[in-house]
Amino acid sequence: MKTIKRRSFLTNVAITSALGVAATLPTEANTKKKTFIHHVYFWLKNPSSEADRNKLIEGLTALSKVPTIRFHHIGLPASTNRSVIERSYSVSWMLFFDNLEEEEVYQKHPIHLKFVEDYSHLWEKVIVYDSEQV
Template sequence: MKNISRRNFVKNTALTAGAGLAMVNTTEAKASKELFVHHVYFYLKNANNEADTAKLIEGLNALTKVPTIRFVHIGTPASTNRSVIEKGYAVSWLCFFDNLEEEEIYQKHPIHLKFVEEYSHLWDHVIVYDAIGPRREKQK
């Protein structure tokens, strides 16, 4: 074993600890600037069925209890009319997560699994758009 002075030991320990903290702080800073967006469009088996739409919205409201969700929006098609607007879906589910890992926790969460089990009979299919990018504050 190499003989090391107390001064060098303390210096090396401080440098190692500092490097570790810098790595943790960089990771935390990156994670806090990252945003994961999960947008799901539900197309019901019984399109335009108000009872089925209400039932699905009931299930989505229960799904908001998953703790990793930071912000959520449940919506139905707006009355806008332009050629680029898709209006064939019944309900839109939009939620934001701090990062991909938080969204993966949501996917496996018992509340989410229960939602799929109890409400999937209502939809014909879903389309999911996932996106990741930096957090940005709106410019004033």
């Protein structure tokens, strides 16, 4: 049986550990996956109508079933009040996707197309802010 000296053993352990860590470090291939955020603000035609707001929220809840959506948030204007805060919208809709391609699938998905068809009569204005992770 071959005897391994302590120094050789420790060197081999260090090299093996370093290789294991290196295998988990980001590579060019896996760093191209950048989270994509799609944030939509809706201004209702009848902003004082609770029924219209609830109907839009109902539609957004159904829309959240598109399988490429990783996380969704339906929101109403917060009570914060500073000069830089926009509070004139009725409902916000924020979505997280794994990447731009997944968001593009969402845009063409039958659930999304049906949402636009069934609920677009409720809003007078929509603004979208899309962003990709740095």
